[in-house]
Amino acid sequence: MFYVTVRAILRMVLRVVFKTRVEGEDNVPSEGPVILVANHLSMLDPIVLGCAVRRPVRFMAKHELFSSRLFGWVLTMLGAFPVRRGQSDREAFHTALGVLSKGQVLGMFPEGTRSLNGQLQAPYSGAAILAEKTCAPIVPVGIVGTDRVIRKGGRLPRPGRITVRVGRPIYASDLSQGPAQEAGGAAAADVKNIMMQHIADLIASGAQATR
Numbered sequence: 001m002f003y004v005t006v007r008a009i010l011r012m013v014l015r016v017v018f019k020t021r022v023e024g025e026d027n028v029p030s031e032g033p034v035i036l037v038a039n040h041l042s043m044l045d046p047i048v049l050g051c052a053v054r055r056p057v058r059f060m061a062k063h064e065l066f067s068s069r070l071f072g073w074v075l076t077m078l079g080a081f082p083v084r085r086g087q088s089d090r091e092a093f094h095t096a097l098g099v100l101s102k103g104q105v106l107g108m109f110p111e112g113t114r115s116l117n118g119q120l121q122a123p124y125s126g127a128a129i130l131a132e133k134t135c136a137p138i139v140p141v142g143i144v145g146t147d148r149v150i151r152k153g154g155r156l157p158r159p160g161r162i163t164v165r166v167g168r169p170i171y172a173s174d175l176s177q178g179p180a181q182e183a184g185g186a187a188a189a190d191v192k193n194i195m196m197q198h199i200a201d202l203i204a205s206g207a208q209a210t211r
Contacts, residue, residue, distance in 0.1 A: 030054075
């Protein structure tokens with residue numbers, strides 16, 4: 001109930017204040033495990049991504065955010081769990097596996113941190129590895145405009161328009177059919193590269209719609 005209430009309020013704010021438009025929401029499977037992956041421009045992105053789809057989304061959030069007892073409680077109530085960035089966090093990885101094994105939606109930002117110039121950064125392999133281990137589809141998402149609403153280092157939002165484009169699911173198993181993958185499934189590197197190309201395409205088309 002807490003999650004549903006907070007999301008309903010935030011959806012209204014995003015729609016009214018920032019003219020947020022979501023395209024392709026139906027591309028998210030209505031049941032079963034899903035890994036939502038998106039570009040990362042602003043601290044607003046987890047809110048935007050969580051409000052863009054109908055199903056509840058659980059996020060990895062940097063460990064430092066849980067240092068505040070109150071804010072940590074709010075994040076936990078919203079389904080977030082901590083991850084230590086820049087290192088191999090086995091506990092966070094196993095929690096993510098648990099989320100997907102329960103048929104839930106996991107939200108991830110493969111770049112790991114916000115982009116300072118709006119360009120996609122090199123991704124980590126976590127989402128691709130999770131997809132391989134769980135057979136969960138990866139749903140790419142392109143977010144446009146959040147960097148103009150709240151810049152990195154900024155605290156107060158500014159006027160702007162946000163566009164969210166949700167792409168079609170990517171199944172790691174479908175990428176294992178070509179001759180390059182005769183020995184088994186697609187490598188994590190192949191999956192993450194294809195994933196990021198889909199995100200780039202969604203950003204490009206979303207940018208045109210936001211103008």
